[in-house]
Amino acid sequence: SALAEEELVTPPVQISYTQNLINGQFVDAASGKTFPTYDPRTGEVIAHVAEGEAEDINRAVSAARKAFDEGKWPKMTAYERSRILLRFADLVEKHSAELAALETWNNGKPYEQSARTEIPIFVRLFHYYAGWADKIHGLTVPADGKYHVQVLHEPIGVAGQIIPWNFPLLMFAWKVGPALACGNTIVLKTAEQTPLTALYVAKLFHEAGLPPGVLNVVSGYGPTAGAALASHMDVDKLAFTGSTNTGKVVLELASKSNLKPVTLELGGKSPFIVCEDADVDKAVELAHFALFFNQGQCCCAGSRTFVHERIYDEFVEKSRARAQRRVVGDPFKKGVEQGPQIDSEQFAKVLRYIKSGIESDATLECGGDRLGSKGYFVQPTVFSNVKDDMLIAKDEIFGPVQSILKFKDIDEVIQRANATRYGLAAGVFTTNLDTANTITRGLRTGTVWVNCFDVFDAAIPFGGYKMSGMGREKGIYSLQNYLQVKAVVTPLKNP
Numbered sequence: 001s002a003l004a005e006e007e008l009v010t011p012p013v014q015i016s017y018t019q020n021l022i023n024g025q026f027v028d029a030a031s032g033k034t035f036p037t038y039d040p041r042t043g044e045v046i047a048h049v050a051e052g053e054a055e056d057i058n059r060a061v062s063a064a065r066k067a068f069d070e071g072k073w074p075k076m077t078a079y080e081r082s083r084i085l086l087r088f089a090d091l092v093e094k095h096s097a098e099l100a101a102l103e104t105w106n107n108g109k110p111y112e113q114s115a116r117t118e119i120p121i122f123v124r125l126f127h128y129y130a131g132w133a134d135k136i137h138g139l140t141v142p143a144d145g146k147y148h149v150q151v152l153h154e155p156i157g158v159a160g161q162i163i164p165w166n167f168p169l170l171m172f173a174w175k176v177g178p179a180l181a182c183g184n185t186i187v188l189k190t191a192e193q194t195p196l197t198a199l200y201v202a203k204l205f206h207e208a209g210l211p212p213g214v215l216n217v218v219s220g221y222g223p224t225a226g227a228a229l230a231s232h233m234d235v236d237k238l239a240f241t242g243s244t245n246t247g248k249v250v251l252e253l254a255s256k257s258n259l260k261p262v263t264l265e266l267g268g269k270s271p272f273i274v275c276e277d278a279d280v281d282k283a284v285e286l287a288h289f290a291l292f293f294n295q296g297q298c299c300c301a302g303s304r305t306f307v308h309e310r311i312y313d314e315f316v317e318k319s320r321a322r323a324q325r326r327v328v329g330d331p332f333k334k335g336v337e338q339g340p341q342i343d344s345e346q347f348a349k350v351l352r353y354i355k356s357g358i359e360s361d362a363t364l365e366c367g368g369d370r371l372g373s374k375g376y377f378v379q380p381t382v383f384s385n386v387k388d389d390m391l392i393a394k395d396e397i398f399g400p401v402q403s404i405l406k407f408k409d410i411d412e413v414i415q416r417a418n419a420t421r422y423g424l425a426a427g428v429f430t431t432n433l434d435t436a437n438t439i440t441r442g443l444r445t446g447t448v449w450v451n452c453f454d455v456f457d458a459a460i461p462f463g464g465y466k467m468s469g470m471g472r473e474k475g476i477y478s479l480q481n482y483l484q485v486k487a488v489v490t491p492l493k494n495p
């Protein structure tokens with residue numbers, strides 16, 4: 001059904017902010033340049049946004065530097081900072097309908113997902129880190145000799161943060177929440193595909209009482225604005241989420257400039273392992289969600305569905321039926337599960353991988369083409385008889401393309417699940433505790449979801465083994481990314 005042909009819903013929101021937000025002010029790019037941002041439902045331009053480049057990054061970093069070195073943010077009490085984070089979360093909740101509409105308009109994800117899942121997770125994350133702000137403290141340690149030794153945990157300084165387009169608001173939250181809770185200042189570079197919601201929420205942050213210069217948001221492209229941020233001499237820490245190739249580039253820029261510490265959250269090819277004892281209907285539904293959620297545009301997507309041979313045929317049959325029932329269409333419409341891919345480049349890439357799957361003799365169970373004739377909609381696609389060495393089993397596709405592989409025993413599936421350069425996440429579906437324990441301990445991934453998937457609670461750390469990244473975000477682990485450790489040693493007169 002070519003739902004994309006129907007009349008499109010008019011997004012119930014205006015685009016109010018398109019300039020860069022530097023030192024608390026919306027400003028044009030230094031060059032005066034703008035770039036277009038699109039509606040992925042149609043490929044049409046919805047706004048022109050200030051195009052930040054090196055000079056804009058310089059200005060934003062100066063503002064962040066000044067706010068950190070001389071401003072009141074690091075000096076105010078942690079409790080006051082916590083209150084600002086809470087007030088901000090309240091404002092986001094108040095504006096959640098417009099914000100969800102803006103997120104869907106610019107990204108293409110279902111409105112119900114933006115409004116009911118992502119904004120609540122966003123708000124919860126700021127509540128979580130607001131709770132940490134006044135509980136971050138150092139220690140004293142018992143050194144040999146007559147010394148009083150304090151270990152102070154101090155904010156690291158100016159944080160540079162580069163985020164992707166698949167979850168514009170959630171990536172903002174994962175980066176900004178912990179950095180501000182620790183008392184840092186920020187220059188955030190959004191993805192060129194999705195600049196709009198970060199500007200909107202950054203404005204709300206200022207309404208909540210955030211001092212100017214603490215959070216600066218620059219829109220622009222990677223090789224210009226992003227690279228300028230990664231290589232800036234006055235940025236004290238870099239946090240990046242995106243592709244593994246770009247992760248390597250920013251790590252190199254950071255090391256060539258001032259050795260700023262870098263956290264990286266990169267690509268994945270996550271296994272979803274369905275064991276022989278599984279309730280097939282439930283396993284099919286969860287494996288479907290693990291792959292197709294967010295148009296398949298998740299770094300942790302369960303993109304290798306390993307199914308035990310005993311239930312394989314039934315699983316494939318039911319997975320095909322489930323994918324054929326998936327509702328694709330205008331993401332603003334109620335009941336729509338899947339919107340368009342983000343842009344023409346990703347759309348073309350997904351279709352290329354589908355072609356490669358067909359050419360490599362995997363069995364195309366359903367889908368396999370675009371949907372409709374405008375926008376970037378792709379049919380939910382399922383391949384069976386996928387072999388480990390096929391491109392569709394090795395590369396990150398980042399689209400609604402499920403690859404189903406067959407396995408015989410647990411040792412074999414652990415070995416095959418680990419035979420990838422990635423190590424971001426994994427799913428295991430079984431009711432057998434021993435099986436679950438054996439597999440979870442055998443997998444080399446930063447997250448293992450057992451009988452669930454894509455649980456993104458603020459308190460749970462997230463990050464990758466191997467080429468899926470370095471460091472962890474969320475939970476207590478993200479605090480460490482934004483703190484320096486200072487040992488203060490004082491001789492004791494009267495021990």
Ligand code: ADP
Pocket residue numbers: 162163164165189190191192220221222223224225226227228230241242243244246247249250
């Ligand atoms: P994707 O392929 O999913 O778009 P990227 O890793 O290219 O992933 O993009 C993630 C983020 O990294 C975006 O904000 C993008 O602008 C930025 N980026 C891309 N290239 C560079 C670069 N050379 N230096 C710094 N940032 C970059």
